[in-house]
Amino acid sequence: MNALARLVSDTPELRDAYAALLSGIRLSAPLASGKSIMITSTQPNEGKTTVASCLAIAASLAGQSVLLIDGDLRRPSLASSAGITNGVGFGEVLGGCAETADTIYPVELFDDARGSGGISVMGAGGRSPEFLPSVDWKRARTTFQSISERFGLVLFDSPPILAANDALLLAGIVDGVLLVVGAGSADRHEVRKAKDQLEAVGTPLIGAVLNQFDPKIHGRGNQPYIGYNSDSYR
Numbered sequence: 001m002n003a004l005a006r007l008v009s010d011t012p013e014l015r016d017a018y019a020a021l022l023s024g025i026r027l028s029a030p031l032a033s034g035k036s037i038m039i040t041s042t043q044p045n046e047g048k049t050t051v052a053s054c055l056a057i058a059a060s061l062a063g064q065s066v067l068l069i070d071g072d073l074r075r076p077s078l079a080s081s082a083g084i085t086n087g088v089g090f091g092e093v094l095g096g097c098a099e100t101a102d103t104i105y106p107v108e109l110f111d112d113a114r115g116s117g118g119i120s121v122m123g124a125g126g127r128s129p130e131f132l133p134s135v136d137w138k139r140a141r142t143t144f145q146s147i148s149e150r151f152g153l154v155l156f157d158s159p160p161i162l163a164a165n166d167a168l169l170l171a172g173i174v175d176g177v178l179l180v181v182g183a184g185s186a187d188r189h190e191v192r193k194a195k196d197q198l199e200a201v202g203t204p205l206i207g208a209v210l211n212q213f214d215p216k217i218h219g220r221g222n223q224p225y226i227g228y229n230s231d232s233y234r
């Protein structure tokens with residue numbers, strides 16, 4: 001997390017891109033009455049965890065209080081990257097077998113003298129994803145909405161949407177979804193299918209991030225993200 005924070009803070013293009021993404025999120029009409037966002041993609045390795053972490057860092061650098069939740073019980077990674085060793089987290093809160101206070105940790109962004117500033121992180125915990133279909137999602141929504149009240153922005157990392165049902169279940173407890181699209185790996189038809197599946201859940205797709213974009217390979221331009229409005233994908 002410290003290395004990523006240094007990268008975002010010290011790379012003007014990255015800092016600007018995430019600042020613009022944050023503004024887009026703030027201005028997003030579907031999010032007007034909410035602030036919890038799930039970051040997902042169609043396939044593995046398109047950069048969900050990286051984008052969720054960088055967005056959390058950028059929001060913290062902009063003075064927002066941020067909670068970053070690892071909602072990926074299949075490939076959890078945020079607890080280890082944030083240096084959290086306690087084994088309870090998102091899965092246990094979902095299952096109603098942990099107190100929220102025992103699962104949220106303050107994480108400093110910088111380990112040098114550039115000052116304080118941090119984010120709060122809830123790791124994935126130790127439960128396997130097989131229990132997700134039996135979760136009381138209505139209760140879970142209430143729980144996470146009440147957690148959200150204590151933060152300016154709540155970001156959920158998640159598994160890929162087409163790999164398992166987990167991300168669609170999670171979509172039901174957030175206010176909006178941000179889709180990460182790997183520039184070299186995403187398939188247009190799969191992106192459209194994911195969009196349709198999200199629309200069926202009813203949670204607004206607030207936009208997309210074109211990630212891993214290499215102008216030498218994928219064409220001209222230097223925009224690391226594109227349109228916030230799902231109309232861009234019609």
Ligand SMILES: Nc1ncnc2c1ncn2[C@@H]1O[C@H](COP(=O)(O)OP(=O)(O)OP(=O)(O)O)[C@@H](O)[C@H]1O
Pocket residue numbers: 041043044045046047048049050051072075158159160211212213
């Ligand atoms: N914009 C980027 N530029 C270069 N490398 C990137 C970028 N975004 C992500 N990566 C790298 O791509 C790899 C996959 O990223 P990440 O773990 O964030 O993807 P993910 O979608 O969360 O994967 P998973 O589906 O396994 O959870 C990592 O090695 C990460 O450092």
Ligand SMILES: [Mg+2]
Pocket residue numbers: 048049050072075077157158
């Ligand atoms: Mg990930």
